[in-house]
Amino acid sequence: MKIRQDRLAINPLQWVASAEGWIDPTLAPSLENRLEVIRDAGITAVHSDVPGDMTAAAYAALLAEYGLSAAPGYVPVRLTEDEGERQQYRDTAARIAEQHAELGVPTMFLAMGMAKDAVRVAHPAVGQDADQDRLERVRDLLAETAAIIRAEGITPAFHPHVGTWAETEEETRFVLDTVDASILGFGPDMGHLAWAGADAAQLVRDYADRVASVHIKDLDLNLAAQAREAAWDYRRTVKAGLWSEPGHGNADIEGFVDALPDGFDGWLIIEVDRGAQPTPEESVRKCGEWAAKYVQ
Template identity: 80%
Template sequence: MKIRQDRLAINPLQWVASADGWIDPTLAPPLDEQLAVIRDAGLKALHSAVPGDLTPKAYAARLADHGISPAPGYIPVRLTDDDAERRTFRDTAARVAGHHAELGVDTVFLAMGMAKDAERVARPAVGHLADQGRLERVRDLLAEMAGIIRAEGIAPAFHPHVGTWAETEEETRFVLDTVDPSVLAFGPDMGHLAWAGADAAQLVRDYADRVASVHIKDLDLGLAARAREAGWDYRKTVLAGLWSEPGHGNADIEGFVGALPDDFDGWLIVEVDRGARPTPEESVRLCGEWAAQYA
């Protein structure tokens, strides 16, 4: 397996993994500290997330100071009947897509978002309370947001995620099969799909012409299966040691990457939702060592 280093990035979630098995962005160290660690790990691109106190131009300059390029970021949305909240999601999608356009990044991941008290966070990865009518609303929401993103010249890549109303293989296929490819691309996360028992590599093969960029993860597949069977909640599963640095779990990363089309030129973004190492810095370093093997 050979990976294009100029299309390999990291989303350093290690720094924001909270003690309760969730994500807390306030835990992140200053941007320049993160960039120095990422650079020293040999990684050359970063998941784009323009801070509120920087313009896209200033953000790009900060990355460039460390020899790092911007890569696709992430837009989460949720079902809501509140018009003001819906407008906020629309505005956020347009703003983040506009940032990507200014950064010269042509793809952004589009996913359903999570909340700590959500029903599928309490019973994740099994399609809990599946409902066709709700799934159609999810599809319509993703298509609407995708249209807003497209209007900024950016390709929205649908990103199934455990704990949301679009987490299983069946739900993934429904969304992709019922939204026109010219509107919505595909941005699979091999780890979240595997946690939900899906065959991520087969999904990549089946929707090869729509795969825009992907997330690379490693995990303990046996633990994922035990958690699904036992009905563990999202945070319990994460805290039990689900995630690990690439090459340190038993996910078939090579099979997933090997399923990508020969002419694939999208991004591969490494994510470790919760590092298995003592410090986030050590976790990022191991991500860089894994990537260097495939240069």
């Protein structure tokens, strides 16, 4: 397995992983502090996330100060009947896509969002309360948002995620099979797909022409299976130690990367939703140590 140095990045969620097994952005230290740790870990690109008080140009300049470049970021959307909320999601997708264009990043991930009180957060990774009508509305929302992103010249990459209305292999295939490839690409997260019992490598092979960028994760597959069987909720599963730094779990990262098509030019983004190391800084360093074994 070989990974291009100029196509390897990190989304450093370690810093925002809360004690309750969720994500809390207020936990993060200063952006400068995070960029320094990432740089010192030997990673040269970071998931794009332009702060609200900063322009894309200023963000790019700050990354450059630390020898870093921007990699694909992320936008979540949710089903809602409130037209005001729907417009907010449209506006956010357009804004983030415009930022990606300014940053020179041609791809961004597009996912369904999740809330703490959601049905699939209480019953994750099993396709809880599956409903074909809802799935079609999810598909339509993703297609609509993808078209907005495409209008900015950016490729939207569908990103299935546990805890949302698009988490299983069946739901992933339905979305990809019913939205034209000219509108929506594919941006799989090998960890979230594996948590839901999917074969992420086979999905990559089956939709090879649509894979734009991917998230690399490691996890405890035995724990994931146990959690599904015992009906643990999202946060309990995460707190039990589901995630770990690459090379510290038993996911087949090599098989996933090797499934990518020949000449793949997208980004591989390391993402550790909750670090297994004592501190976020140590977690990021472990990610860098793993990457150093494979970059070329």
